[in-house]
Amino acid sequence: MHSMHLYSGSLLRAYRFHKYAGKYLCRQTSNKATDLMVEELFEGLCARNRTSLARSITLVETSNPDKKKLAQSLLSMVANNLKQQEEERNGAPVSFRIGLSGPPGAGKSTFIESLGKQLTATGHRLAVLAVDPSSSTTGGSLLGDKTRMPRLTVDPAAYIRPSPTRGHLGGVTRSTNETILLCELAGYDVIIVETVGVGQSEISVADMVDVFVLLMPPAGGDELQGLKRGIVELADVIVINKSDGDLVAAARRIQAEYLSALKFVRPRQAGWKPPVLRVSSRSGEGLAELWTALEGYRRQMTADGQLAARRRRQRAVWLWAQIQEAVVAAFRRDAVVSALLPRLEKDVRRGRLPPGAAADRLLD
Known part of the structure; x- marks a missing residue:
């Protein structure tokens, strides 16, 4: 126009x-x-x-x-x-923010591409913020998510942005929440934030999305026990991927295990019981039902005001995250700290000085 x-x-x-x-x-x-x-x-x-x-x-x-x-x-x-x-829009958010996490091998990239193609085919505009792990020594990252989503990469209604974590804990970059805002203004009404792996340090994504989806392969009970307290309590929807071929039976079994485990987990959102769904990213089976469940979640959370309240809380979390990072950066730049830090850190490494005492001296 x-x-x-x-x-x-x-x-x-x-x-x-x-x-x-x-x-x-x-x-x-x-x-x-x-x-x-x-x-x-x-x-x-x-x-x-x-x-x-x-x-x-x-x-x-x-x-x-x-x-x-x-x-x-x-x-x-x-x-x-x-x-x-x-x-x-009478208070309705301009986009639906979806956080996606899961262990290596869960098929996150294939899942995003299959779901994304279905969404763009129905008129949605999708942005994928795929966070790649950075090397702890070089700071570099593979940034290979575009190569793992070949069909979605060339879709004019989709935008994929891989970003390195640069060592940032939480599985997301410090600017991920700001990138979400940019994508929203650019007209993307569905935004998926794919995080690095699963673990205690991967929960930051829950503080910047509307719904947190845990993607799991049809694995055994050991993974369930390891994840139950760290991530499952944060999940709004649990998806068992690769439910096809010889893995259907295993997918059904792990689905039953998660349903049983969720009976002892307090839901994050009042009035919402996290569903456990099976999908096949390869065949597309179950993806339509998953999207229906996600839309149902969005409608319910919007209608009772929980989605708006969640975003208000998240903005406060973002504020303090930015403050903490800025304060630490300013602390490291301080001339006195820079002069004392090498010696005190050396004493701490050799056991000559307790870490707390060294920290107090630097802070003073």
Whole structure:
């Protein structure tokens, strides 16, 4: 539409959404203090431009102090626009955020591709934020999720963004929650956050999504015992994948084990009992039933206000996560700390000084 080309030459300060032909268009007024690059990125997001989305995500992932200020300026505009969109929708969120976790070998990438193709075929626009583990020595990562989702990668209604964890605990990057906002403004109504593995450090995704899905292979009871307290208590939906061929019997058995275990687990959401479903990513069997269950969850949580309350709590969690990271970074940059840290850390490693005493001295 020609309206999308009316932005050039103006700088952003205030903006609102107008409904036209079922779509939201960004309007702007001037503010000379706003950086031109931020304006262009914002306009591109409103126009659903994939290149602008990729550049915006790269900006929010930066560690450069000057660029971080630009990123925060962009994110502030994005957040305000999304808030106004929600008001236009009577408080309904503009996207459905799905967290997906599971052990290696559960078939997460194949599952996402199969479910994603079904969603895009029915008119949804899907963003996949696939977090790759970083090397603890080099900081590099494989970033191979696009190669594992060949059909979804070329789907014009899907966007896949692999990002390295850079050693960040919780299985997600520090900027994952900000990337979600960018994808929402770019028009993606379903967002899947795929996390690294499963374990006690993988639960951060539950604090940035609407529903947490645990994907499991048809494995034995040992895995169940190891996961029950760490992850199962966080799951809103449990999915047994690879339920096809010779594995159908094993999938049914593990499904029964999880159903039995959930009887002793307190549900995270009032009025919602986590279902345990079997699917085959290879044949597509069970995926339609899974999506029906997820939509049912969304409707129920939206109707009774639990989804809105959950997102409010999550924003507070994000705030404190950012504060903690910023405080630790500032602590390490302090001149006195930098001078004392090597010696005190050496004493702690050799057992000459208790870690608590060393920490107190550095903090003082």
